Amino acid sequence: MFYRTAGQFKTSYQADHALFPVRQDAILLAVILVFAFAVFPLTASEFTFRALLIPVLIYSLAALGLNILTGYAGQLSLGTGAFMGVGAYACYKLISIFPEMNIVVAIALSGFFSATVGVIFGLPSLRIKGFYLAIATLAAQFFLVWLFQKWSWLYNYNASGAIQVPNINLFGVTVAGPRASAIVQYYFVLSVVCVMTVFAINITRGRIGRMWKAVRDMDIAAELVGINLMRTKLMAFFVSSYVVGIAGALFVFLWRGAAEANLFDIPLSFRVLFIAIIGGLGSVLGNFLGAILIVALPVIISAVPRALGLPLDAATVEHLNIMIIGALIITFLIVEPHGLARFWAMIREKLILWPFPH
Amino acid sequence: MKTLLKTVVLSSVLALGVGIAVPAAAQDDSIYIPNLAYRTGPFAATGTPLMNGQRDYITLLNERDGGLNGVKLQYDECETGYNTEKGVECYEKTKARAVVTQPWSTGITLQVLPKSNVDKIPILAPGYGFSPMSDGKVFQWAYNPPSSYWDGASMILKHISDGNLDSLNGKKIALLHLDHPYGKEPIPLLEALAEKHGFTLLPIPVGLTEMQNQSAQWLQIRRERPDFVIMWGWGAMNAGAVTEAVKTKYPMNQFLGIWWSGHDGDLKLVGDAGKGYRSISWSVPNSETPLMQDIKKHVVDAGKSQISQAEGEFDSVFYQRGLMISIILVEGIKAAQEHFDVRAPNPDQLRWGLENIKLDEARLKELGAEGMLVPFSTSCADHTGHGGGWMLEWDGAKFVKASDILMPDRADIEPLEMEKAKEYAAANAPWPINEECKM
Numbered sequence: 001m002f003y004r005t006a007g008q009f010k011t012s013y014q015a016d017h018a019l020f021p022v023r024q025d026a027i028l029l030a031v032i033l034v035f036a037f038a039v040f041p042l043t044a045s046e047f048t049f050r051a052l053l054i055p056v057l058i059y060s061l062a063a064l065g066l067n068i069l070t071g072y073a074g075q076l077s078l079g080t081g082a083f084m085g086v087g088a089y090a091c092y093k094l095i096s097i098f099p100e101m102n103i104v105v106a107i108a109l110s111g112f113f114s115a116t117v118g119v120i121f122g123l124p125s126l127r128i129k130g131f132y133l134a135i136a137t138l139a140a141q142f143f144l145v146w147l148f149q150k151w152s153w154l155y156n157y158n159a160s161g162a163i164q165v166p167n168i169n170l171f172g173v174t175v176a177g178p179r180a181s182a183i184v185q186y187y188f189v190l191s192v193v194c195v196m197t198v199f200a201i202n203i204t205r206g207r208i209g210r211m212w213k214a215v216r217d218m219d220i221a222a223e224l225v226g227i228n229l230m231r232t233k234l235m236a237f238f239v240s241s242y243v244v245g246i247a248g249a250l251f252v253f254l255w256r257g258a259a260e261a262n263l264f265d266i267p268l269s270f271r272v273l274f275i276a277i278i279g280g281l282g283s284v285l286g287n288f289l290g291a292i293l294i295v296a297l298p299v300i301i302s303a304v305p306r307a308l309g310l311p312l313d314a315a316t317v318e319h320l321n322i323m324i325i326g327a328l329i330i331t332f333l334i335v336e337p338h339g340l341a342r343f344w345a346m347i348r349e350k351l352i353l354w355p356f357p358h
Numbered sequence: 359m360k361t362l363l364k365t366v367v368l369s370s371v372l373a374l375g376v377g378i379a380v381p382a383a384a385q386d387d388s389i390y391i392p393n394l395a396y397r398t399g400p401f402a403a404t405g406t407p408l409m410n411g412q413r414d415y416i417t418l419l420n421e422r423d424g425g426l427n428g429v430k431l432q433y434d435e436c437e438t439g440y441n442t443e444k445g446v447e448c449y450e451k452t453k454a455r456a457v458v459t460q461p462w463s464t465g466i467t468l469q470v471l472p473k474s475n476v477d478k479i480p481i482l483a484p485g486y487g488f489s490p491m492s493d494g495k496v497f498q499w500a501y502n503p504p505s506s507y508w509d510g511a512s513m514i515l516k517h518i519s520d521g522n523l524d525s526l527n528g529k530k531i532a533l534l535h536l537d538h539p540y541g542k543e544p545i546p547l548l549e550a551l552a553e554k555h556g557f558t559l560l561p562i563p564v565g566l567t568e569m570q571n572q573s574a575q576w577l578q579i580r581r582e583r584p585d586f587v588i589m590w591g592w593g594a595m596n597a598g599a600v601t602e603a604v605k606t607k608y609p610m611n612q613f614l615g616i617w618w619s620g621h622d623g624d625l626k627l628v629g630d631a632g633k634g635y636r637s638i639s640w641s642v643p644n645s646e647t648p649l650m651q652d653i654k655k656h657v658v659d660a661g662k663s664q665i666s667q668a669e670g671e672f673d674s675v676f677y678q679r680g681l682m683i684s685i686i687l688v689e690g691i692k693a694a695q696e697h698f699d700v701r702a703p704n705p706d707q708l709r710w711g712l713e714n715i716k717l718d719e720a721r722l723k724e725l726g727a728e729g730m731l732v733p734f735s736t737s738c739a740d741h742t743g744h745g746g747g748w749m750l751e752w753d754g755a756k757f758v759k760a761s762d763i764l765m766p767d768r769a770d771i772e773p774l775e776m777e778k779a780k781e782y783a784a785a786n787a788p789w790p791i792n793e794e795c796k797m
Contacts, residue, residue: 047450047454050446159543159545162468164472164785167787256442256443256469262537265567303451313435315435319398
């Protein structure tokens with residue numbers, strides 16, 4: 001019905017390898033983008049921006065960064081939260097040392113700091129794999145959070161040890177800080193996430209992405225066909241940490257407004273990892289679906305009893321919420337172990353064949 | 359055409375979905391008081407009795423007096439789990455109707471504080487938050503009555519030195535604190551005082567992940583042998599520290615805590631072994647006062663409270679402190695009602711009300727809470743009131759009052775408050791200062 005592929009012939013290899021082999025995919029994406037750029041901003045309340053839309057986008061971006069490393073290049077990492085922290089603190093220091101700096105430039109530059117740190121902590125990946133590598137990145141997590149707490153230069157010797165985002169203008173509009181309006185921040189985050197997503201799609205579909213996948217599937221074979229393992233793995237760490245660093249800078253500057261070191265501790269890394277796993281490793285779409293499930297759904301569920309007028313108190317709702325989300329995660333992983341992206345792919349296949357069962 | 363129709367229907371459903379969280383329309387004849395509560399998570403044990411207290415005082419007013427001057431108070435909780443992320447979500451959720459924000463965590467306070475000038479909703483953080491909030495000219499929308507953390511630190515030092523801080527010269531004082539904005543609050547003041555009076559300050563941070571296992575920190579305490587250990591702990595950290603102190607046989611009469619480290623439940627774990635532990639407090643539990651009898655009659659016995667009676671929560675420090683916190687808020691609302699002659703004051707009017715709280719001994723007696731809260735009053739320049747506090751001591755079964763009212767050395771604190779407030783305003787420019795306040 002929606003996915004009628006009849007009449008869409010591919011007459012060249014180029015067409016066969018196109019980003020959207022089926023026209024309806026492109027239409028669907030266009031509809032989603034119209035929603036994201038026009039419909040949501042017109043209908044959403046400030047609460048929706050701040051509690052649903054902006055966090056979903058930022059978490060999706062962080063998961064996308066992790067997915068490049070874990071899903072595409074096969075290097076398990078538990079240090080995402082800390083790398084986000086590096087991005088955030090780098091952006092904070094850049095803005096406080098050069099107050100005149102354009103925020104876009106500062107965010108783009110802060111990604112390089114986290115990329116560098118990522119490469120350093122990626123070095124063990126040349127010798128160890130799998131769970132052992134996860135432990136090595138866990139060390140990064142502990143070390144960096146400790147550094148954020150102890151190195152007071154990072155938070156400008158603030159007594160409470162927290163970083164606070166000042167009011168920052170971009171072309172005369174306040175985009176960050178307490179005076180920024182939610183809709184401006186939403187558009188800013190949305191634009192950055194769109195640009196980064198296009199970048200990620202391109203890089204993963206191209207030569208570099210194929211090298212990563214080859215290393216992920218069997219690194220000895222990849223080495224035998226002439227792929228330089230060291231460069232490929234470190235490049236994966238670099239690109240991944242860059243994206244994660246940008247997500248970290250957005251996380252603090254465009255959403256939270258203030259942050260302390262504990263924010264970037266292991267729970268954040270796990271949260272991003274869950275998003276990537278539940279969304280689907282090795283996919284771009286999965287990060288967005290995973291973020292909707294993990295970040296947005298609890299907020300929506302907690303609003304349901306009140307909308308229906310059920311007299312439940314806040315703590316009960318919270319307990320119910322945790323149970324429902326936990327059950328959903330287990331259900332989704334039983335139904336489709338490869339994540340929500342694969343789940344969507346199956347639905348899409350069915351839709352293409354519909355109404356015929358085979 | 360059919361497809362188009364379906365798309366339209368689907369789109370409107372989606373758009374509706376985004377809109378669901380829009381809060382219900384404000385009710386005319388009630389005052390909406392949200393509380394960013396935490397009855398879940400690692401801090402639930404200490405949070406729950408406080409929230410119960412806050413809730414029960416509002417219930418009492420609604421049940422006994424039919425509200426405040428005839429206007430019902432609508433108390434509502436939004437669960438944060440002491441998580442800053444959830445806290446901000448709750449803030450956004452409630453701010454459309456709220457007359458006040460009760461952030462309930464220094465972390466959440468730091469997040470919402472910069473927004474207070476924009477959203478124009480007063481923040482009430484009794485006994486917590488950012489100590490320089492006391493400077494009402496800079497922090498027009500934030501209140502931390504009746505005593506700030508710096509006041510607390512000063513009072514503890516005064517108490518252990520018998521009023522003469524110079525007698526601490528050459529002594530070593532360890533600050534066992536949560537490694538979190540809250541735990542770091544007293545450090546600037548203690549550092550300044552250490553330099554002035556010649557004692558050594560030894561900050562010992564406890565990370566959020568090691569709250570329950572503080573063996574490393576207590577090993578350090580055993581090695582350094584400080585003359586006093588002052589604790590800035592919360593949640594599971596208090597119980598961890600007290601049990602560790604008992605285990606390492608640290609003398610309890612040299613171990614003191616801030617008001618959030620004086621929870622009955624934590625000390626009950628060690629019972630008699632905790633005898634002598636002291637905690638500064640701006641509230642004292644007293645279940646015999648008329649107020650408590652009313653609460654018992656109208657709320658607890660009527661089955662309208664959530665407290666667990668089996669564990670003696672009714673008599674606990676934290677439950678009764680929760681009541682005091684609601685008293686402070688309600689006094690603010692009442693002042694606004696009377697000054698502006700309105701039934702339900704708006705946030706701006708409540709801001710004035712909170713600046714003009716006058717809780718002296720006579721008023722506390724009228725409320726039936728004599729001796730349960732330090733008397734204080736606020737002004738446009740002073741958003742704390744600096745009412746001081748009492749020292750509470752654990753006698754093996756409960757906390758008892760162990761001193762007369764102690765007052766902080768404001769001369770030491772005020773310059774630091776001014777300086778930090780100015781720094782904060784500069785870092786968050788443009789930051790409006792209340793020029794009308796001529797105090």
